[in-house]
Amino acid sequence: MRLRLLAFAAPLVLLGACGSAPKPDLEARAPQAAADTPYGMFLAGSAALNQGRSDEAARFLDMARLGSGDEALVTERAFTAALMAGDVERAAALAPDGPDASEPGKRMGRLVQAVEALADGKGKPAQALLAGDAIGFPHRSAAALLAPWAAAQAGDVEGSLVRPQVRGDTLVDYFGQLNQAYLFERARRFDEAETDFKVVTAGETPTELAVLAYGGFLERRGRRPEAVALYEAGLQRNPSGVALQAARARAAGGKAAPAPPTVKEGAALALLAPAATMIAAKQGQIGLAYLRLALRLDPQRNDAWLMVGDFLQAGGDVEGARAAYARPKPGSPEFPAAQAKLAWSHQLAGDKAKAVELARRAAASGDPDARLTLADLLRANEQYEEAVQILGGLIGESQTPDWRLYFARGSALTQMDRWEDAEPDLLAALKLRPDEPELLNFIGYSWIDRGERLQEAMAMVERAVAANPRSGAMVDSLGWAHYRLGDYKTAIEKLEQAVELDAGDPEINNHLGDAYWMAGRKDEAVFQWRRVLTLDPDAKIRADAEKKLASGLGPEAPKLAEQK
Template structure:
């Protein structure tokens, strides 16, 4: 079984883009204008000096840069290609997307105008025109750009969201502006966004108090995006309702994890100060920026990441202090494995922003991906010092030490936060679980077992704790009937996680039920085919049921996946000598 520690994270789960083979390996640099550019890091992309590229080379390199998320380099290369060709519409569309994606808004506006003049049809042109017109304060032109949007599903949401703020810029009255949002009511899943934008518009017209009942209802029903939390608290604060805002934030800080809890403490500090004068959103341009971010965030949640990135970039062109848009862009770069670019974007969030702490959590993760362990430790230590009451950084720091096999330091790290908990809550199971893992890996079972039991006491059906504790009992030939039941419960909850399915198969192996073991271990390897431990376990089970050629094949596979050093020699011995006679199966405990 491969043992893993799973704890709540502030960022979305990462996914890897399928990278094209690298065509070049020269250094590149980003140029361009606009808010929040991510700096291209030497070694990330090829240099794009015109004299160094043939047209076919530039096309291949441009495609590679575009598909790996290096927008600055893609914009350069596609710009070169456009100068050498008659303006292929696919190339032009990609060039425009890359310009926006890299933050080179001025070049994007120029190219969009050329594309419009040439009659090229790409949905990004009117979106860039809309942002440019709003930035210039020309809402007549903004309305014309909006009318050129298509009829696809994204446009069905964009038109009313953006249209409300365009109407405000046109000088229309409250009723006309709010009427623009009515079309959102027909789109499933947009209730929270519609509530937020109606509240912002009412607040702009001096009627924030009228927005509060609907916001309060959404909060009580559990709607809790970071944007919603900030908006609800800001309007309460401006209306002089600091007490309910404090109660709301205190509950979030105590009961939630992730970004909702992370922004609660700085928001509590914000409402302790005098409320700002005026509305939350000062004008139509900034309102449109918020609408673009909200749509981008929605698309990101559906993994429509290219459009999400473009909308987040445009939102920053219209409102460059929209820090949550920088956080989204950092997330998207991180998901695309653009670790250095992600760090630069996260750290473009000002130190005083309510989102900076969350961004630094992600910075530490990027540093670990870059093998900068010392940098990650320094980042996390800074976060722990800044917010000793928040568990995310301390758990991440402990996890880092644990992964680096520095178990004594990991245990000391977890001890620091656990010592400060007066009454452990449900969410604290992660701390006891994490410390239990460190104790177990440090061969301190007498300390590990109580931590796992405490984690289960706090969260009785937590599949990761069930898996780890039950597997440990199986390995130790203890409480086997209870362990088997726990592993079945864990698999029932996480049937898609190979290492949990492996644990159940390995339990049957230890009990001598090799046929049943094979069933589960084959499934585990199907789920995680490149895990060396899982392949090793399946090889053992195959040997026990007489499938010796298949056993050796699995052992060879296990070695090919670079197992930890202490596993290499035992696997090599099995390849040479096979397995000896099976040990007497462990008998299930009687419970007496």
């Protein structure tokens, strides 16, 4: 039975860097024949930069720059490496300039210098660097959003209240107004601040940043009941929002209101939306650069650290990712998510014992999200009994359990061959989330695999496939339904499509072999079952494939259970 783990960790928020990552033995990685030459250092640094090893790249390229007779050759690469590694101060000193520097390098360099000036409290130089059109595409939006904060630091109150404008840029329109609201509050023009806050939180799906911003403003104005209502509305849209949960608890408990952002904190916040936009647009290097700049201004932005970790993890820099995930401190809203990501990084690296150890340590605090992460890791490591106990506790404690809790417990019970207990959980999840593709597929596949309620199951799987036509697992479920119904021709069509979508899945390949066999295509079936054994199948699938190969009899013909 194919079981999919749910992603229970808190959503990513933004990224930043980890200069604290352990330093590798750089010289050992350099091309041996040329490691002691400037050109060799340049090649090694360029390779490290291309592979996402920013700290290493910065070291090599700085050595190349110092030893090269043509300093301009490597200065721009060294600037980029320093920025990617999070050494913004160094990057500002290396900012490309002069006739030999590229125009994109100059634009980014000017933005970096402006942020470094803000970080040093030098508002007037920052304001000058951000003025005019010197920082053009693709950094115009980031510069426009930073400019009011630079004006505020320079003491130019009226300049700080000018809402930034970039023609056709809805991101600047929205987040420029959010920043303007903060700056109106800073200028003690509270009515105008509230007008802006109301605009950015209007509509059906305001951003969480805007809701938290307006809620904080209401708390500071002594209007806690309104703040609580605003946070609760946000939690109805996103029940798992940890920052919203913390804000609601604070406001409802009468605790001190959050302080408005300082100039540096506001400037860091202004960079988050452009960073997220660049990452979403597959401009990851620029997105990471913006996050590094945001963290130079506000090193305590845990959401940015989580995004940095995600970015580095995806790029293969596991140690750097772990260093980023380690930044949020216990007690912060982001700590459970950070610990979850840290534990999963060890799980993905094959260190399952360390992953569970970290998850247990976080879960000992009693935090529901941390306990959920532990349950998810236990399921991943086939420790279903304990996972079921944890999930049962979480369900029992919640007045309105999340559908995913029922789904997770139901999937664990299914794996324990306790279908009579699993089915009610899965149907409870379906009642709460009737259109969820993963859930529709899981229940449909479970019925199909058991030979039960096949017409209903097929309809569910068809809905799942319609929602996710590129999912090999879901297309496989549909093919397996046709197989169970004895329609081997259609089953083969669907299962071949599923293999194309997910060629390395041993269960899909095993299903295709069975369909080939039942259609009389026995040589192709044997090929598929042999392929299954090369794809690291679990014990059950391996045993099934080996049995069919050894006996030469193929699979048993499908037997349909009585329809319920």
